[in-house]
Amino acid sequence: MVLAGTQGFYHHKKMDRLIEVAGRDGLPIVLFAEGGGGRPNDYDVAHFITAGLNITSFRNFAAHKGQKIGIVAGYCFAGNAALFGVCDVRIATKNSFVGMGGPAMIEGGGLGVVKPTEIGPSDVQDKNGLHDLVVADEIDGVAATKRLLGISEIADSGEGATDALREIVPADRTKAYDMRVAVQAVVDQGSWLELRHGFGIGMITGFARINGRAIGVLANNPLHLGGAIDSEAGDKGARFLQLCDAWGVPVLTLCDTPGFMVGPEIETTGQVAHISRLFLAGAHFEQPLVTIILRKGYGLGAMAMAGGGFDRPHFCAAWPTGEVGAMGLEGAVRLGHREQLAAIKNENERAKEYQRLVDRLYEKGKALNAASQLEFDAVIDPSETRAFIDRAFTTAGACIPSGRYVDAW
Template sequence: MASKHDIASPLLGTIFKVAVAVGDSVHAKQEILIIESMKMEHPVEAGVDGVIASIAVSEGDTIAAGQVLVSITPGVIAVHTEEATSSHSNHERDDLARYRERRRLTTDEARPEAVARRTAKGQRTARANIADLVDDGSFVEYGSFAIAAQRQRRELDDLIRNTPADGLVGGIATVNAAEFDEDIARVAVASYDYTVLAGTQGFLNHRKKDRLFTVAEQLRTPVVLFAEGGGGRPGDTDAAGVAGLDGPAFALFARLSGLVPLVGITSGYCFAGNAALLGCCDVIIATENSNIGMAGPAMIEGGGLGVVKPTDIGPIGVQTANGVIDVRVADEAEAVTVAKKYLGFFQGATKNWKRHDDAMLRDLIPEQRTRVYDVRTVINALADIDSALELRPTFGVGILTTLLRIEGRPVGVIANNPTHLGGAIDADASDKASRFIQLCDAYDIPIVSLCDTPGFMVGPDAEHTAQVRHFGRLFVTAASITVPLVTIVLRKGYGLGAMAMAGGGFHSNAMTVSWPTGEFGGMGLEGAVRLGFSKELAAIEDEQERNELEAKLIARAYEHGSALNMASHVEIDDVIDPAETRQRILSVIGSTRSWRARDGKKRPMVDAW
């Protein structure tokens, strides 16, 4: 006869349930009783195939650890019941079914009417924009089950169905992972959902932002923010407090400036708090239907400032001309395309690139020194094909600011624009260049300066723009950078303006070279001759003779200020064949360094303006 198999209690507790009786056949994995201990149920299995010989306890008994509970006579059991042998049920568990339904309610598919309204306006949902931005299958959402903090005024089912994610979809993902390593491609992304309470900033979506911005800081990931929405939400009733002005979201986001790239995208209405976050971003990409303002119609009216339509507040034309918007696009699809391209510059060098023939650079500057040309032709010829991305093209037009690649390596270019004021630098152009230099330096992108300027703008009217301070800003910003700055003089290199384009002086940067068309002077040469030789010229009474002397002196000044003569005095580093430009730049900038390898920030911030 087989010896009995005793089952002892593994712990102190109470018998909650006895599931077998004496004489029952059991298999080894079969649950035969349940012990309750510390409010937790602990199942006990038979351990062997056999027949229940005796049961030493009853339901409700208190038992000690090691106490014998059941004895089993081991033996072969002819048939195992379906319940005993099956480890899975065809019926879905209630908790999993409930989860799946709640998850479904967070999706666009659960809200077809809201999606249809969005589509009718020619716009996409928050989730559709994120899906387009990130690599397939890479998005990991944070806080998806949040709902509006309005349980005191609305039914829970209503909130679950109509305020998914509390109007903010956010998480981490990768962008451009096909070109870069996964760690480099990782980003944080947050998108206000205009189909939920007009994309307003609610109590819980503020908490979600706080969490996401903190994670972005910890992981050192760029942040992409889709900012469309109406600002603060007054209707949340569940949050304690008075005004909510102690929330950390704005400080947390602003603290990321200079630590990780911040990309702002907006479409439609972006007002108040949403616009405040947008304004902290390094780059703002906006669609044609955008209206951006620090207050919406309700706040404006509430302040006694009249009744206005939302479309009258900060339309695309205004916010592009004034420099708020960096890149103007047709729609959200183009905005996402631009965002991916922009992020790529901060993800490093690429291996797949095509470039123009170097020889084409030789013919871009007209031989006639007073003939205007489009400096964008030079920028595009230097750049790898289709790599250039110009920022703020209609603001501060005296200097162009462009991100591009040269043989795959990210480079930031500032370039004087000879079609505007002859290339003279005004206050807006100085501000624009200063901020761009900060952006490049913060994330270790080398800078190339294409210089063709008669200097800073002068005159009584110009001084109304506070240009003394604005021009000073360009000097102090350039003096604070550590990335290589290479200056290429295309034509004019005059006065303080040319010095500013070289980081403060022609020997203040990593390299200053000139094309053969370069001409130099402490100021415009005609003015220099008329000022420096005023007595000699005034002493000549005959006008023709005086003009001939002036022309002779000016010609001499141009020869003296030629690029070759400047190089012979070592005031610049070299004169080069324009076809050598790309090679000279690459010889200085070297390999692209990663801002991620640095602990903390290089600069305190990237100036919002």
């Protein structure tokens, strides 16, 4: 590494030329971001530069409409971190440390003396949502980058575990299950590449293939808050939709949610703004979208999982285990029948009546009933899910990358 990977005047001139060529020829850019940021003692140009705040590299790199993938190993601070931060996909090694200020800047600002290993270690930044992928070393980072850059190519058709799909959702609707098992049974075996695994764990995002076609997958996680969508999950899902839109990748959403998380505590996170990003991203998403309701599809959360409503996807279907409603069944009964239930003095009788009302709503909201009212397109056998998705994306035609920017968050 030359001069600790720091940035100088001619570094930026060279970088600007590379960005210009990549933009002109429609090429992706892969950034190896290790380094210490700007070089304060850039003596080669010290006689004609005061601050250098008119350099164009940061703006040019952020404005690049092609794919931008960042790989960081070791230390990445200040200007290098800013470049890493605007990448579409950010890959970090386990021994990486990323921060907007390195030890010298922190000490110079009178904030104490710290070791570089105390600033933004990979495990912290993974949970923060900065890193899309955490890998063992730079070699693995390059391998992951090659997989990502090959997304637009059609691969050989693969196989999924179609027979297993019928057994994934428990017969008992109150029992949770592992959505990742469902995802990996639907997609081509070995094709799943999950992004931001450690952040926003209520939402599962990643790339995969179905019969060789690349797709993005956005799925609820029933093992976290019963699949409810909280602030971090909303941010994670929205950014992933932006990423797939920018790259021209169709998206499959697997819905099993009771809706958005509610309560005083979650509102302290600014949830309304965070989860509303899902509606914005869905409304502006230009690629084909297919939604499958595996079990719960309730309220605004389910609508957001379908790009804004069940009428929004290219096709929207449910498994026979699907159940839908304007809000969760239990909450709907408590709110809609409060006086009726309060009038029953005997606790056992009240509990029986409550359960009867819940069961009645459940029957009304079963997938077959909802489909008969044309609220979505079909109820499908889980074992036919792969074939249904493949046909849906085939009829949707080719994708065209939108070229729009992807939020850093």
